[in-house]
Structure formats: C-alpha cells, structure tokens
Amino acid sequence: MIADIKKVEDGYLVKWERTLNHSVEAVWAMLTDNSKLGKWFEELRAGDLRKGGFMKFYVPDFMDEELEIMEYKPNSVLEFDWFGDVIRFELHPKSEGCALVLLEKVKTITEQTKKDLAGWHVCLDVIIALLDVEPIQREDEWKHWHEKYTEKLEEFE
Secondary structure, eight states: OOOEEEEETTEEEEEEEEEESSOHHHHHHHHHOHHHHHHHOTTEEEEEOSTTOEEEEEETTTEEEEEEEEEEETTTEEEEEETTEEEEEEEEEETTEEEEEEEEEESSOOHHHHHHHHHHHHHHHHHHHHHHTOOOOHHHHHHHHHHHHHHHHGGGO
8 A cells, every 4th residue: 555645844744554464573673683674675774773873774885874763662663864854663563463654754855755655665565575475576566656656746746
C-alpha cells in the first residue's frame, strides 16, 4: 500500500505502516544489526546506536556520511537525520507480531524525494520478504513504486 502523505506546517509527513508476523526483536534486528541491515539497504549501516550517535551512509568513492540519531529507544524507536529530512522507525508489539511504522519528515519535495519514497517503500517490502524468507524483485518493485510516488506527489505541486 502506498504511503500516506500530508502537508504539514514545516513540509510534508510521509507515513508507511506494515503489520508483520514477526517479533519486535526480530524486526528491530533488521533495523540495527549490520549483518541484517545491509541485506535490505546496502549503503546504510548502524554506527553508534544511541541518541546523539549516528547511522552511516556509505557509497564507495562517492559518499561517506554520519547521520545523527535524534531518538533511540531499543526495540521501539530509531529516528535519524536523512540529509536534512528525518527518518523515524517505530515498532509496536501486537498479539501476533508487531506493527512497523516508518515516518519521513520531508522539508521540500524534489526529484530525489520521489526516488527516496519509492526506495523506502521497497525497503519495507524487502524487510518483510527477508523475514518471511520470500523472494522479491527489488528493481522491478522500485520502478513500479517510483511511478506511483511521482504521481502521488503531483498532488502537492
């Protein structure tokens, strides 16, 4: 399902919600354990996991950035800078599994925003596929969702 996008006072709030049949601990490991994190987002790594610590974004020969962690509550909240915007993962236990919420606070919609939203959407799908041990065609999914987010963001132009 496509994310909910709302205009807010200082930009836009993008919200994805997924219900997973996996424990909070298993999903949290996907977000914070580099051996798992790299399987769904190759360039992102957990650095110093604490408020004031950092996540690391690394593209060989191109970019090596530390992204400040703004809020960190183990098995619950991971919020960090995303190149001037903000990414926030929340986990909420349910009777069978958990809810995974991803929020992106976007200051300005750009061409990169369309790519990022499609990317985060596919990342969530890849997390679920990895946990469920199911295959996913990541590139095809990204192309599909990039088109959908490009259309959706036209509502805000």
